[in-house]
Amino acid sequence: MISAKLGLRNLARNRWRSGLTLAAIAVSVALMVWTLAFYEGWLTQMVRGATAVETAQVQVHTAAYVDKPRVYRAFPVRDALVDAIEAVPEVLAVSPRIEAHGLLGNEERSQVVRLLGVDPDRERATTPVAQGLVAGRWLAPEPPAYPAPREVVIGEGVSRQLRVGVEAELVVFLEAADGSLGNDLLNVVGIVRTGNTQVDRLTVYVHRRDAAFVTALDGDVHELAIRTADLSRARETAAAVAARIGALDRAPPDAAHSEDDRLVVRPWQAVLPAVDQMMLVFRRSYWVMYLLVYLVAGVGILNTQRMSALERRREFGVMMALGMRPRRMFRALQVETAVLGLIGAAGGGVLGGALAWYHATAGLNLATFTDQAGFSYMGVAFTDRIYFALSPMAVIQPVVIMLLVALLCGLWPAIKAARLDPAPTLSGRV
16 A cells, blocks of 8 residues: 555656646557457357358258258258257257259249248248338248249349349249259348348348249258257257267368268357458457557656656665665555556546447447448448447456556666665766
8 A cells, every 4th residue: 555655756757747647558559459349249240141141050961962062962851850959058040941053033033042941930030131121021921822823032242133022923943953943933032231241242031832842852851950048059059959968069081081971160250250350350450559569668667667766766766765665665566566556557447438328329330430321241241320338348358468568667666676785876877
């Protein structure tokens, strides 16, 4: 307590110098808190956009399908399997899917598309695709009776490419599981805009029973898309699902050389490795930002403590002559440095946390930095606002690291003061 009071008194001796150093520390910490919250919010929004509509957070396939997706590499889905997955605590919904690729069009235009056969109600609960309707409606719970055309919901990009709208009739051609050419007449009942370019430009949705008929799968599916409660715990949830249904938590190495029908449960990090690696690169680059930003603050602390120590050499000499031990002198100066770093870092943490909290609730308007209302990155469309992700660690970590930087920068002045020889210092010979 005495050392802290002494540190505050010494900092008040040159208020301008101490104030400028405190301001540099506070701005550095506030900048780091704000930047970390911004990056985490941006990364979270990107992962949510990439997984929410297209892949969900966890997927189940056969090991052979993971290695090489083929229309015939499917597995039977039964109510008992879906119920077992839904019994896992963090699982919110499960959607069985059939996935095939083929040619969609009419007599004027055509386009290669990804056809997803889904259970309409389960897909609505698993992904927000039905909320992205810009025209028409979502698929009916039951497919229409033959010979009426099959219902299809298409992405907005597909609609623009084919120049069709709701009520248009299209024909699909694709390879079926038995090697035949599957084809069917489709009636457009809805158009969706999801913000995911993979869905909007390439994907069309049909009822799973219709997809099973055109692909000759007879009730089998290619994947189970699983929506989870916590995006960050996808790996743990995938492991829990694998344990519950007796599946693998990763593809076996021999899947490439055999028709492996074992089920594999994979989190979004394994399904979208490029997105996962990009997040890893960004989070590891935080330390580069710490180095660059805190280097300026560290130089300011070093200069302040060095100048303070030089100005008080005679004072230190008197204290050493009166019996103060070098170790205590070293500790007193380090406490002074710690007080300087703590006040500045705490102020910066409060300032940066308040600013990041504001942008976490109100969002950051990207129109300030770009002339477009939104933009697309890695297939995910971003709106005109980014909402920050502020966590306690985003505030605590910069404050703690700044305090460590302050103590490190105060080592040299403290060591020099602790090694003073009182006699020549008091006589003015040094």
